[in-house]
Structure formats: C-alpha cells, structure tokens
Amino acid sequence: MSEPRSTAPHRRRRSRTALAVGVPLALTAAGVFTYGTDVQQASAAAPGWAGDTADGFASVNSLGQNGTYGGRDGQVVTVKTQAELEKYATASQPYVIVVAGTIAMNPVGKEIKVRSDKTIVGQGTAGHIVGGGFFLGQGVHNVIIRNLTIRDAYQGVWNDKDHDFDAIQMDGAHHVWIDHNDLRHMADGLIDVRKDSTNVTVSWNKLSDNNKTFGIGWTENVKTDITIHHNWIRETEQRNPSTDNAAHAHLYNNFLEDAPGTTIKSSYGNYSRGGTKMVLENSLFQGVKNPVIKDSGASIVQRGNVFSGTSGRNESGGSAFDPKAYYSYTLDKATDLPSVLKAGAGPRASLGTTSASTRAAAATTLTVAQDGSGQYRTVQAAVNAVPANNPSRVVIAVKPGTYRELVKVPSNKPHVTIQGTGGSRKDTTIVYNNASGTPKPGGGTYGTGGSATVAVEADDFQARNLTISNDFDEKANRHIKDQQAVALRTAADKVFLDGIIVTGDQDTLLLDTASKDRLGRVYVANSYVIGNVDFIFGRATAVVDKSVITLKKRWDGSSGGYIAAPSTAANRKGFLIANSTVNGDVSAGTFYLGRPWHAGGDASLDPQATVRNTNLSNAIKSAPWTNMGDFSWKDDRFAEYGNYGAGAGPASSNRPHLTDAQAANQEVADWLAGWTPSAS
16 A cells, blocks of 8 residues: 555545444444344354355365355345245355254255355254255355255155255355255255366265265266265165266265164265275275275275275275375274264254364464474474464464564465464564565565565464564665555454554554455454554454554654554445554654545445544544545544543544444444454
C-alpha cells in the first residue's frame, strides 16, 4: 500500500450516515442461523467444527481448489424439511447446512443435487435422511457431508436396476469429504464415486447392511485420486470398495467385518481393477471372503494388514505410489481398529475437530536455536520441516536471540505455533529490512505484501511471546520511493497473535485474507503494535483486544500518521480495536485513528473500523477519521464507543459514536463469529 494514494476516477457509492455503521451488514460473519424462512440471530453462532477441513486427497491443492472446507465462508442454516434442505444445498452461495431431524425424501430415491461450497452436517446424532440421498454432478467441488445417517431406500430387491438409489453419488465432482456418517440399507450403492470424480476423502464412516457398498471409477480415464480411511464396513456383499481405473487409491485403517450369523455374506473385500494403483495399509479383514483381489493390469501394495478368519483370494503386486508425497497421515495398529472404530466411526453427539487431530498425542514440538542447541538454527528451517497438510498442532519453540531472516508459513501447513521460549517477548526477535521498493535479486521490487518479515498464509496459526520486526531504515534509504515495510502479514483464517510485539514504521501489520471472497479472522490479544502510517491495515476481519498501540514519530522527527487503514470487502466486518490503549512519544493532535483504504481504487469495498472502550492519548485528533485519496470516510463504516482519555471526545458529525444498541452488535464475539481462540 503506497502512501501517495490513487486519485484515479471511480464510481462513487451512495452516501450513508456514519451512524449506520452499527447495523451488522455481514450476517454471515456474525454467524446467523436460519430456520426455513425465519432468520434468528445467535451470538457466536458458527460452530467450531464448521471450520474443519479435509485430510487425504481431498486436502490436496489441484483443479483450482486448495483443499476441501465446504461452506465455512457462508451462512449457517438449520433445516428440518426436504424443501429447506434442497433450497440451501442447491443454492449458488456457500452454506453450512445443519440437518436437525429426520427428513423423509419424497419421492423415495430422491437425490438432492448439491452445488459447490457446501457443508451438510447432522445436528448431533439427530440428522437422518431417509429414502434418498445426494448427487454431486460434473464440476461440483468443495463439498463436505458429515455426521449424517442416510438410510432405507431399499425396495426389496438387492442389485435392483429399477431403483438405482444411492446414499451419495458423484459424477465428475472433485474435492469432496465424506466423514463420520452412517450409510446403510440403500437400493443401490452407499457411495458411488464415478466419471473422473477426484480428490475425494472418505473417513470415519459406518457402511453396513447393503449389497453394493462403495464403487469407484466407471471411466476409461485413470484419473481419480481418493483416500479411504477409518471406515467400519460390515454386512455388505460387494464393492468394499471396488476401485476401477483410479490413479491413486490410498486405503488405510479400515475394518471390514463379515459377522457370523448375518444374512448378507461378503463376496469380496477390497478390489483393484483396471489401471488402479492402490496402497493398502494397516487394515483389518475379519471373516471376509476374498479379502483383497486385483485385476492383471492393476497394482496393490500391501503393508501392515491383518487377516482373521478370511478365505479365498488375498493378492498384491505391482508398484503404486507414496501417499506421503501428497499429504501426511498417521496409522493406527490394525489390531486396534475394532475398538477404535466402534468408538469413533459414524455420527457423533458432539462433532469435534478432525478425528486424526483429536486422537493425536500432544502437539509436536520443533526447537530452534542459533547456537545449534535446537533441532534447527533458523525459524524457516523448522517451518520447512512441518509436513504438508499436517493434521494437528506443531509448535516451533524458538530460543532467545535475534533471528535475521524471512519466514513464510505456506497455506498447506496449518496448525503451526511460533513461540518464543524466553522470559519476555523481547527476548526472541524475528527481524528483516525489506521495503516495498527494495530491489529483488531477480529483478523488480518486493511490493508491500512481499516486504513482510513474517508471512502467514496457513489457517489456525498462532504466535506468542516474541517480537516480529521490520527495521527498514527510511532515512538511509530515501532514494527508495516506496518505503512501506511490513513486519507481519497474515492471509489466513483463525490467526491468534497472543502476547507479541509487532514493530515497524509504515504498514507494520498487514491483516489480509487469502482472497477478496474468503473470510480471514485474526485475534490480536495482550500485544504491542508499533508504527506511524497505516500501520494496521488490510481486509481481514480482525480484533485488537487488550493491547497497546504505540505511535512513533517518522524518520525526520515529525509527528503525524494514521493507525488503521481497513480495506474491508462489502458485507464483512473489518477492524475492531477494543479494551486497549493508544499511546506513544508523539505530539498532541497529530494522529488519526484511521482512514478508508480502497485498494486499487475498488469502489465496491466497504472499509470498517470501530474503536471502543479504549484509552486514547492526546495524540489523537479531535476529528479522528480522514479521507484517503478520493474516498470519503463518511461513505464507509467508522465509529467509536466508550473511549476515554485525553484523546477521546464527544460525538459529532466528524466523530460518530455508536448508540448502545449498535454497540451491542459490535462486540468481540461478533467479529470472531463462532471461533473461540485458545492457546495451543
């Protein structure tokens, strides 16, 4: 973000009164539940599991989709009827759809055509779909189906071609996660993954009481990438699964059980057909006939499987692939699977985080020390050691010292904590000195975002007990035009900055999102943020809470600047500064609380900043908001509430205050929208 602002022509939006900022424009960000056509607001409504993301091949970045996270960026709705379920499942917008009871499909066999960017999840164990299921057609992507019971479309004849009723069918879909469901007693397949559908993960499901369990393929193309793990498959005859022409099929920790005395008998277990390459690990086959079979042209690599009371064909051969080249995973012992899956598969009364994370032992810790006493000498080396798509927390413990390096946490390494181990947040410092206009070794310049000392692009990131600094010397580099120098840039969701110092001059702390249409929540607590020009800026939904914002003079000794420069997308929440202190050794009446940054001259943006219950020093101007370029702050959302100190002032046309009613909708919980940050 350059300080000389664009004055290019733009389309002016209709002016609003400043006091309208108290109206919650972003119902999705506030977490609204919808019951049919009635909208009911609920504080912190979006449940924690709504942010869960898939593991396995559904987590891999491909086909323009980086992982599978369903409708997490959309509104949360609760449905109790087929009409409501169909309305939201077939909508073009993202939704988290909570099924809160039994829905009997009419006609029997109805398969709702789900569109992209949806999470469909049962409320506790109450979510049942009876006599029908879901269909995901060509190009449908980023869909999660969890915690549901889908059952009873059976019409009296197994393998009934006249009643091809599946629980979940996909034809040409990609990035789909089917997790913690109970699928049973359907007229045809429980799960059909057909016609080049790919990047699919099927995990922690009960699949039972059926003829055809799970078919994959039906295509001449060897394209499908699929992960199947921790499923309990019992009382099923065939396709357990049958995998035809899959490029990569990774099956692990599945329990296939043909129980004695039941009416349905297995004809075969896992089947690798056509050109399939299958890796089969640590699964348990109990009483199954022909537990593992393959065609002559297919491959199966077996490792760690256990066979108890099985008979017939048990085959392997050929070469396959290394799943860890695509994602990380943890294996349970095959002999433990009956107890693990009977306790953990199927719908849960309280749906938590991804099961692999839940069952993982204490978080992995990597140590960093400059003197060689840790596992790594640089912070970036430790970040590089975190496996791609790690399912659980990795703590990078950094010993005291000054680490002059650039650090980037890429988007495929979530759940990372960088934590100083000294007695003070000043003991451990990560620092560098790039600016926007600093020449890059390969040509060009870094740009504002690229100048960051620490860049975080991975969700669920935490930092604590350290200092992150950009010490670019503006005075010594006056020949460089663009002197914005970012200390910390975040472009992710659920970022928790706890007890840190972020220090620089212009553009110190960039709180961004992965893209304009993605939610990026940031919670800064018990921290210090230091700078002078637009030094808290970006389009994230961010809270600075119980912290100290320290103003500093510019390189030439002059006093003046701007704290916040939000670039909020319309219908999202911007910045909330609450319960904090603004101070610094600067002149009285020289700093603005903020100004609206319409990045790139984008008139569709709707910047927002609220400062409330905060101690303002006399450095704050009596008219604390100002324009940026051709954009007036009065056309956007800027307000105060309950501030005090020498820099506070009464409400006026140039200093809007929220009413008590408006302030009730601008609390910290409204910004975090169902996410409760906790140290880990």
